[in-house]
Amino acid sequence: MDTSWSLRPVRDDDAPAITVMQDTVKRWVPATFEAYEDYRSGGAHLSRGALEVVRRLLAGEAVDQAETSLSKREWTELMALLEPGEV
Secondary structure, X not given: OOOHHHHOEOOOOOOOXXXXXXXXXXXXXXXXXXXXXXXXXXXXXXOHHHHHHHHHHHOOOOOOHHHOOOOHHHHHHHHHHHOOOOO
């Protein structure tokens, strides 16, 4: 069964496209859709090493990449994620 139709954007303008499936869920169970956006779509997943860095930073410790288990790429991504700004 071809279900690819459900993944097509509702509109093709420059605004962020919402899929037909997401639009249906948003209308049917708005609180559930809001939770999805907060925790999955707009949230972030951290590795064990990244979570340890966040815990150390929250404790007020100065941390640099060399003293963590994170690669340079992981460190750069984590620092970009933690920068204040628009989510």
